[in-house]
Amino acid sequence: MITMAQSSVFQIRTEDAPKLPAPVSTSGAVGWMRQNLFSSIGNTVLTLIGLYLAWLLLAPLVQFALIDAVWTGEDRQACLAPEGSGEHVGACWAFVRAYFPQFIYGRYPAEEVWRVNIVYALFALLLIPLAIPKVPFKRLNAALFLVVFPIVAYFLLTGLVVGGEVVLPIVETRIWGGLLVTLVIAVTGITASLPLGILLALGRRSQLPIVKMFSVIFIEFWRGVPLITVLFMSSVMLPLFLPDGMTFDRLLRVLIGVTLFSAAYMAEVVRGGLQAIPKGQYEGAMALGLGFWQMMRLIILPQALKMVIPGIVNTFIGLFKDTTLVLIVGMFDLLGQIQSAFSDPTWATPVTGHTGYLFASMIFFTFCFGMSRYSIYMENLLHTGHKR
Amino acid sequence: MKANLVPLLLGAAMGVAATSASAGTLDDVKAKGFIQCGVSQGLPGFSNPDAQGNWTGLDVDVCRAVAAAVFGDASKVKYSPLNAKERFTALQSGEIDMLSRNTTWTASRDSSLGLNFAGVTYYDGQGFMVRKSLGVAGALELSGASVCTQTGTTTELNVADYFRSNNMPYEIVAFEKADEVVKAYDAGRCDVFTTDASGLYAERLKLTNPGDHIVLPEIISKEPLGPVVRHGDDQWFDVVKWSLFAMVNAEELGITQANVEEMKGSDNPEIKRLLGVDGAFGEGLGLSNDWVVNIVKGVGNYGEAFDRNVGPDTPLGIARGLNALWSKGGIQYAPPVR
16 A cells, blocks of 8 residues: 555656667767668678768879979979889879969950950849749849850850951850860750750651651751761762851851751650640640640640650750760860860970869869759759659 | 861862862962961960960961061961861852961872972971880880880871881880870880970870980981961962971071171171172062061071070970081971072
8 A cells, every 4th residue: 555655755757758869870960870881781881881982082193183283383304203112193283273364264265354244244143033933033134044155155255346346356166265165065056945945856756747747857967977977968968069268166066066956856855745745734734725835834734844854954955965976077176175274395204294183073063963963953942742 | 297188178169169269379468468377276385275375386386477477577477276177268259368287298288188388397207205214225126115106197107017027026006196106105105105206205295204215316207397378379389488498497507586687787698698788689578678587587597596486495405416507417408598
């Protein structure tokens, strides 16, 4: 029996006991590692092998790119190990530094480089607010970016002569180069190929036989030839077919080739999205009395495009990297400009080439990784409940 | 210097149809005010853009010499960097006025491709580079050597011919890209590195210890490099040809960039004729009579151009060798101006 005196020892808890921290073995860095890296013998072995491989790869890279690197210097002497010393010299960043303007602007005349800078700045100023969903005035922004910016950029980059008076001196496209050419080709290709691709995709699914046939032939033709062939034809064969003395601008030829080529790929990506839309959506739209273009604009395309964002961005990234192919038609994109600098006897050393390629890969990675992350962000933003 | 034959032949077939006679390149050039000159996409010492984007090199100097002859101003040149495949099409289609791009003068190019070679700026040829420590003094001591070279080029065939005809065993170590060949040689994968001699000097700069390597004296193939113009425009052909000859003649007569003005007062009849003091040889070419003065002022004589771009004091450090004047043991020779 429990007496009163004894019962006073008992008490009834009126509030929660203080929460103890989770055991060390399941929380914090240690816990995370236990759970994810060392949860079993097999995992532990794999983790150790992975770490070892990463060490094998990263240690020399860091050693080469940072620790042994040469940061300043006037010419190749700076990046050479003393004769016979057997020392290793790392990345020759002094070379990249000396050539940096050329990598960014090509051989654009130094006194006119401000024009390229304005174009770069305008591009960033217009693109960044366009890319951030929260910023208002999207329509105005898009109109500025897609209509006004190309015109302004065209005249800024190529030059402007009004009635015989030189406002901006003409700069021929043959001396453009470096990142400028890479971006001009990539941005033009990307912005022009998406609408073209959508039209072609709609055309391919059209009921009108002529439109359909044209679209199919167009798409299959451009998908059937390699981009190198397209570029080569446009730069080597086309001039032979044209009448004497008549020449197209080389950059223009490349731009048209790249755009048509990627439009064909884009069309197939978009068609994939169109096919994934259930028939009921089409029928529903028609039942509402929407015409073809209204149906596409309001119902079908928003859903279809959202679904194929990864595919679209994939094509964009592919296009961005394919710009390096223009080297074979004698245009110097970023990679071409870097490669052509290797042969400069003032800077030729055993490490010059490696440094140049490292620099090129860093820039390409920045752009492509940026595009890829943004596409994931957009996917999540537009994710409205169809997934999983 | 070596090119794939198929695009060339294709280009030739098209080219013949496309090259119709326009109004004379010289008049066209004078009208537009500059020469469009096809150059390489970067070959050290011959045509190479520097960090400021200015083109320099021996081939570039030929373009500049022609511009100096036509306009009296060596800077009136625009450059088209071309790769090996498109260089002839660019010339045939009229995109460029002349091609000065380390192009080897061969029979097929001179005839069936519809081109004219205006002379030889540089007598090149395939050579060998070895380590000094090997103790080899000549190519005939290379018996049993392993040779690094690029696949699918005439260099590979030339090596085979050379070693076989001299009854020497050898081993080819071939790579796809020029850079890989250099790396392999540098890493000791082979004893000998072979390509065109001018290229050997350029690639030597990419080796870890350039001083440990020598280029052997033997040259096993003929690669005369020179400027090229279209077939069927004799006047322009003459202008380019004689601009080059003028540089060589100027060197022979001791006329340099520094002394050209005082040389005008020379009593030597050859110098008087060359510099336009006597006679009207420039007018015969459709140029002004002081055309050679302009060339030497703007570019210098052949020897000066050579020394400035590829000579012993440049990183390339190429000796004159075959490219010395005929009077000094080489074969650079220009017909007289008279």
